[in-house]
Amino acid sequence: MSKIAVIGGGSWATALVKILSDGGKTKLHWWIRNQDDINHIRQYNSNPRYLPSAKISPEHVIPFSNIKDAIREANCILLAVPAAFVLDAIKDLTPKDFENKFVISAIKGLIPEKHILVTEHIEKNFSVHHKRVAVIGGPCHAEEVAMEKQAYLTIASGSKRFGKELSEAMQNRYIKTTSIRDIYGVEYSAVMKNIVAISCGIAHGLGYGDNFQAVLVSNAMQEVQYFLKAAYHIKRNLLGTAYLGDMLVTSYSQFSRNRTFGNMIGHGYSVKAAQLEMQMVAEGYYAVKSIYEIAKRLDIENDLPITRAVYNILYERISPIVEFRILKDQLN
Numbered sequence: 001m002s003k004i005a006v007i008g009g010g011s012w013a014t015a016l017v018k019i020l021s022d023g024g025k026t027k028l029h030w031w032i033r034n035q036d037d038i039n040h041i042r043q044y045n046s047n048p049r050y051l052p053s054a055k056i057s058p059e060h061v062i063p064f065s066n067i068k069d070a071i072r073e074a075n076c077i078l079l080a081v082p083a084a085f086v087l088d089a090i091k092d093l094t095p096k097d098f099e100n101k102f103v104i105s106a107i108k109g110l111i112p113e114k115h116i117l118v119t120e121h122i123e124k125n126f127s128v129h130h131k132r133v134a135v136i137g138g139p140c141h142a143e144e145v146a147m148e149k150q151a152y153l154t155i156a157s158g159s160k161r162f163g164k165e166l167s168e169a170m171q172n173r174y175i176k177t178t179s180i181r182d183i184y185g186v187e188y189s190a191v192m193k194n195i196v197a198i199s200c201g202i203a204h205g206l207g208y209g210d211n212f213q214a215v216l217v218s219n220a221m222q223e224v225q226y227f228l229k230a231a232y233h234i235k236r237n238l239l240g241t242a243y244l245g246d247m248l249v250t251s252y253s254q255f256s257r258n259r260t261f262g263n264m265i266g267h268g269y270s271v272k273a274a275q276l277e278m279q280m281v282a283e284g285y286y287a288v289k290s291i292y293e294i295a296k297r298l299d300i301e302n303d304l305p306i307t308r309a310v311y312n313i314l315y316e317r318i319s320p321i322v323e324f325r326i327l328k329d330q331l332n
């Protein structure tokens with residue numbers, strides 16, 4: 001756990017760099033694709049375009065512009081770019097680069113070109129054993145990390161020992177951690193809550209109230225339960241913070257990109273216009289296509305009315321007003 005290469009220069013990567021360096025147990029090699037950002041971090045100890053108020057400790061963090069240099073001496077690779085960019089970000093890496101290393105995914109999205117989880121992709125294509133893989137889940141917005149507000153993260157890992165070490169490395173005065181085993185379940189659930197947050201944003205944009213949103217979110221939990229049972233059925237507690245907690249924060253928080261994106265769609269923005277306005281990535285936009293594809297493969301698409309409604313609005317260009325009229329009759 002002593003040296004971690006963090007891949008990605010956005011808000012969550014910046015927050016994770018802050019969390020880990022405030023924990024004091026790790027040295028960080030931070031790969032960012034933009035050289036101007038790296039120069040700024042070296043000079044001013046802050047990331048200029050994402051969470052600029054978070055101080056970056058030069059004692060713990062070395063920025064790199066070359067990904068191979070960043071990971072060479074690290075024993076752990078932490079992926080923190082949006083899922084749509086992960087293949088491009090790691091395109092120069094080979095299975096040899098991953099040899100003897102642990103891999104952590106902080107990504108809450110599926111690989112859009114393949115409709116598979118990020119950890120599945122890493123395990124299959126870079127020959128990384130499941131026991132050397134972990135994901136970081138839980139309700140936690142980067143903006144609140146910058147303000148050092150108390151938050152809780154869940155580490156799901158294939159190995160008890162690795163999970164414990166990563167949990168300890170991520171703890172600090174404002175972060176508490178828990179360690180569980182359900183890697184794929186936490187990942188799928190984190191992906192689905194982004195879709196749900198888009199639906200909550202759409203509902204708000206259309207003028208639906210808090211009463212309706214509470215029904216939407218409780219139905220969404222049933223939808224997650226149904227999907228997980230079909231896609232990856234193991235014993236798990238969906239009331240845990242990595243599942244229900246993350247669904248709640250993303251559905252209700254002012255900081256949620258997915259909710260903000262959905263709100264614009266509900267107000268009549270086109271997908272393109274909403275994406276341009278956001279300047280950050282709403283993972284749920286890509287995720288809904290993948291989850292809908294997987295659901296069709298599993299023959300359960302009719303049992304996921306919220307996912308289907310968001311898919312129809314974003315990809316089939318069906319009016320949100322019409323789609324929500326249909327959806328409201330399917331909720332209970």
Ligand SMILES: NC(=O)C1=CN([C@@H]2O[C@H](COP(=O)(O)OP(=O)(O)OC[C@H]3O[C@@H](n4cnc5c(N)ncnc54)[C@H](OP(=O)(O)O)[C@@H]3O)[C@@H](O)[C@H]2O)C=CC1
Nearest residue numbers: 009010011012013081082085088089107108141142280281
């Ligand atoms: N933000 C949050 O609070 C949380 C986010 N997450 C998850 O973390 C992941 C990352 O999201 P987040 O940090 O918020 O995203 P942001 O929108 O804040 O940042 C995206 C980052 O990706 C970079 N990028 C874009 N294209 C590429 C590429 N081809 N190769 C490498 N890097 C690229 C961007 O670089 P550039 O600026 O140069 O374009 C930017 O640094 C997502 O899966 C998200 O769901 C999870 C928990 C909390």
Ligand SMILES: O=C(CO)COP(=O)(O)O
Nearest residue numbers: 138139140255256257258
């Ligand atoms: O996953 C998150 C909080 O736990 C972040 O969600 P958003 O991408 O919607 O901001």
